[in-house]
Amino acid sequence: MSDTILRTADGKPLKAALMRASAVARRRAFMLVLPLLAFVLITFVVPIGQMLSRSVTNDAFSANMPSVVAWFAANPEGTEPDEAAYAALVVDLVNAANARTIGTVATRINYDVSGTRSLFTSTGRKAKNMEAPFKDAVLAADEEWGDKVVWAAMRNASAAVTTTFYQAATDRKLTDEGVYAKAPEDLRVYLTLFWRTFVLSGAVTLLCLILGFPVAHLLARLPMRISSLLMILVLLPFWTSLLVRTTSWMVLLQEQGILNNMLVYLGILEDNGRLALMYNQTGTIIAMTHILLPFMILPLYSVMKTIPITYTRAARSLGATSWTTFRRIYVPQTIPGIGAGGILVFILAVGYYITPALVGGATGTLISNQIAFHMQDSLNWSLAAALAAMLLAAVLALYWVYDRLVGIDNMKLG
Amino acid sequence: MALPIYATPLERVWHKTYLVICALIFLFLIAPILIVIPLSFNAEPYFTFTEKMLSFDPEGYSMRWYDNLLTHGMQFPNVLRDGAWWSDMWNNAQWIRAAKNSVIVGFWATLLATSLGTLAALGLSRPEMPYRKLITAVLLSPMIVPVIITATGLFFFYSNPCSVLGPLEPAGGCGRLTSTYLGVILAHATLGIPFVIITVTATLSSFDKSLSRAAANLGAGPVRTFFKVQLPLITPGVVSGALFAFVTSFDEVVVVLFIGSHEQQTIPRQMWNGIREQISPSILAVATILVIISIALLTVVELLRRRSERMRGLTPQ
Numbered sequence: 001m002s003d004t005i006l007r008t009a010d011g012k013p014l015k016a017a018l019m020r021a022s023a024v025a026r027r028r029a030f031m032l033v034l035p036l037l038a039f040v041l042i043t044f045v046v047p048i049g050q051m052l053s054r055s056v057t058n059d060a061f062s063a064n065m066p067s068v069v070a071w072f073a074a075n076p077e078g079t080e081p082d083e084a085a086y087a088a089l090v091v092d093l094v095n096a097a098n099a100r101t102i103g104t105v106a107t108r109i110n111y112d113v114s115g116t117r118s119l120f121t122s123t124g125r126k127a128k129n130m131e132a133p134f135k136d137a138v139l140a141a142d143e144e145w146g147d148k149v150v151w152a153a154m155r156n157a158s159a160a161v162t163t164t165f166y167q168a169a170t171d172r173k174l175t176d177e178g179v180y181a182k183a184p185e186d187l188r189v190y191l192t193l194f195w196r197t198f199v200l201s202g203a204v205t206l207l208c209l210i211l212g213f214p215v216a217h218l219l220a221r222l223p224m225r226i227s228s229l230l231m232i233l234v235l236l237p238f239w240t241s242l243l244v245r246t247t248s249w250m251v252l253l254q255e256q257g258i259l260n261n262m263l264v265y266l267g268i269l270e271d272n273g274r275l276a277l278m279y280n281q282t283g284t285i286i287a288m289t290h291i292l293l294p295f296m297i298l299p300l301y302s303v304m305k306t307i308p309i310t311y312t313r314a315a316r317s318l319g320a321t322s323w324t325t326f327r328r329i330y331v332p333q334t335i336p337g338i339g340a341g342g343i344l345v346f347i348l349a350v351g352y353y354i355t356p357a358l359v360g361g362a363t364g365t366l367i368s369n370q371i372a373f374h375m376q377d378s379l380n381w382s383l384a385a386a387l388a389a390m391l392l393a394a395v396l397a398l399y400w401v402y403d404r405l406v407g408i409d410n411m412k413l414g
Numbered sequence: 415m416a417l418p419i420y421a422t423p424l425e426r427v428w429h430k431t432y433l434v435i436c437a438l439i440f441l442f443l444i445a446p447i448l449i450v451i452p453l454s455f456n457a458e459p460y461f462t463f464t465e466k467m468l469s470f471d472p473e474g475y476s477m478r479w480y481d482n483l484l485t486h487g488m489q490f491p492n493v494l495r496d497g498a499w500w501s502d503m504w505n506n507a508q509w510i511r512a513a514k515n516s517v518i519v520g521f522w523a524t525l526l527a528t529s530l531g532t533l534a535a536l537g538l539s540r541p542e543m544p545y546r547k548l549i550t551a552v553l554l555s556p557m558i559v560p561v562i563i564t565a566t567g568l569f570f571f572y573s574n575p576c577s578v579l580g581p582l583e584p585a586g587g588c589g590r591l592t593s594t595y596l597g598v599i600l601a602h603a604t605l606g607i608p609f610v611i612i613t614v615t616a617t618l619s620s621f622d623k624s625l626s627r628a629a630a631n632l633g634a635g636p637v638r639t640f641f642k643v644q645l646p647l648i649t650p651g652v653v654s655g656a657l658f659a660f661v662t663s664f665d666e667v668v669v670v671l672f673i674g675s676h677e678q679q680t681i682p683r684q685m686w687n688g689i690r691e692q693i694s695p696s697i698l699a700v701a702t703i704l705v706i707i708s709i710a711l712l713t714v715v716e717l718l719r720r721r722s723e724r725m726r727g728l729t730p731q
Binding site: 012022026027028030031032033034039040041042044045047048049050051054059211213216217225230233235236238240241242243244245246247248249250251252254256258261290293316322338342347351352354368371372375376381391395396400402403408 | 425453546551558561562570572577602661691701705708709715
């Protein structure tokens with residue numbers, strides 16, 4: 001008697017044959033995606049991974065000052081630097097000065113304790129002529145070597161992996177006692193900047209919603225023929241270069257610009273009372289709202305398009321006023337669109353760099369501008385990487401929420 | 415959008431107000447873009463309308479800023495405009511050089527993004543695709559992650575690209591990708607990929623699978639089915655994806671600033687320098703040209719969308 005398993009024509013169990021066939025289909029589909037996946041992994045995921053590792057890598061000091069690092073490893077935290085410690089310091093300083101790496105070392109310690117750059121370079125020059133006892137010789141070269149903070153900073157820099165840059169990115173500094181503590185309120189640069197980035201992005205999102213909602217509603221309700229014409233007015237900004245739009249706003253908002261000229265001409269403003277609309281937060285908010293508005297209108301529109309008009313009619317015929325109908329019947333149905341557009345605009349706003357850099361001035365710049373500053377001007381790349389990692393975490397969290405709410409496969413363009 | 419006949423007078427007033435508000439928002443959207451066009455013909459080096467421009471005096475207008483685009487950076491701009499002048503312009507004018515760079519980088523980045531992206535979209539839209547959600551999330555992330563973060567990461571990676579090989583890394587590395595065309599092209603392709611994926615997947619989702627089966631039934635192999643049946647139908651989506659990718663590259667400035675050098679000066683980078691350093695109405699002339707290009711691109715995309723809708727309308731649902 002044959003078994004009850006279904007078999008294919010060539011005698012294989014049907015289940016196994018189906019499994020094999022679907023495995024082949026899965027492999028084929030995956031092979032189509034593989035080239036792009038590999039490409040994106042190499043040109044996008046790996047670089048970001050390197051950036052993240054950069055934000056915790058700390059080899060500027062540890063690679064060039066091995067003897068001091070060894071002394072720190074042998075002696076627990078809080079040990080007073082003894083003769084052995086100073087001897088190790090002199091050996092390392094001489095070697096680093098000869099290898100010309102002392103600048104790197106000095107820069108690294110300078111991040112934690114500012115003003116110590118010359119301490120290293122000048123002592124480095126004198127170190128090769130020093131003789132035992134080294135402690136007295138080093139202290140004679142510069143009193144500052146007796147300072148607890150310098151040693152705390154060096155201990156801190158001697159670990160190959162560190163959270164120092166994250167401490168700095170959250171405004172925690174080495175105090176004179178050699179421990180990390182929050183900087184005084186008025187010196188908290190980065191937390192203030194993160195806060196400002198989120199507040200400004202929130203303001204831009206809200207403005208986009210206020211301006212986008214009526215327009216999306218109008219477009220969804222008008223007959224197709226007219227709405228597709230009006231849609232061009234929304235899509236044209238979307239297709240226009242970001243720099244062009246920013247330039248236009250600079251032209252409009254300048255002190256001698258068109259907007260101020262018009263207000264003066266109409267007699268609303270005195271000639272010497274022109275508004276400062278640019279190089280401050282106002283400029284950033286206006287320009288970013290204009291640039292991000294299409295990203296709000298398009299998702300809102302595609303949701304509103306699917307809301308049947310019969311619901312509002314039913315509400316009206318049951319006696320609701322138009323305001324009640326709008327508030328209780330229409331708006332709740334647009335929530336998915338509000339969510340999608342809101343999160344998209346907020347995500348894009350949080351990472352904005354170009355527009356704030358051009359119209360933001362001192363008070364209207366965002367966290368991205370600080371990252372660019374550390375990459376290009378101060379050259380503290382590790383701190384830039386730490387700030388970027390924190391921004392990335394925020395954006396990825398929002399991306400996750402967006403996926404939950406809208407689903408990334410539902411993202412549409414135009 | 416007419417009001418129902420039972421609308422109260424208050425509602426009628428509100429409806430009118432609402433239309434006015436919408437008109438103002440449309441003005442807010444479009445006016446800043448159009449305002450640069452007349453200003454770029456300003457005869458004076460100002461960024462505002464002069465008296466003469468407002469009274470439509472021809473003397474208030476000129477083409478000098480467009481001319482300046484051609485002559486800026488030339489060796490001998492003030493000689494007779496003969497063949498030598500034109501070749502000087504073609505080889506030395508800074509804006510022309512920037513335009514050439516933008517087109518070169520944009521072309522290769524688009525080619526790379528579109529070919530890889532279309533292939534991947536074909537895979538992603540198959541029902542058997544494993545880990546679809548996760549992979550889509552990864553492939554679309556270049557659009558979500560702020561460009562400044564991408565640029566920072568690329569800066570570290572491009573300084574020593576071989577580090578990706580880990581222990582296999584050749585001693586002494588294998589050069590760098592910073593300040594190279596290849597580096598900029600690869601980065602721009604990455605930034606353009608999400609747009610290709612989105613547009614092509616959207617076209618594929620409305621693709622009628624029975625057409626492929628019919629082709630197979632009539633004896634066409636998978637390759638022939640793809641080229642003869644599937645590709646012609648998804649072409650509009652592929653082309654608009656390619657246009658998106660090209661515009662992304664054409665408009666991109668942060669990555670170019672971070673990893674490019676003077677050699678890879680593109681139009682946006684030149685604009686960025688121009689706005690930050692010696693701001694002149696030439697910028698407005700460039701802006702006007704770019705606005706006209708974007709109007710043209712928008713028209714093409716819109717036509718493609720209609721064509722694709724028409725083609726889909728032919729297939730029985």
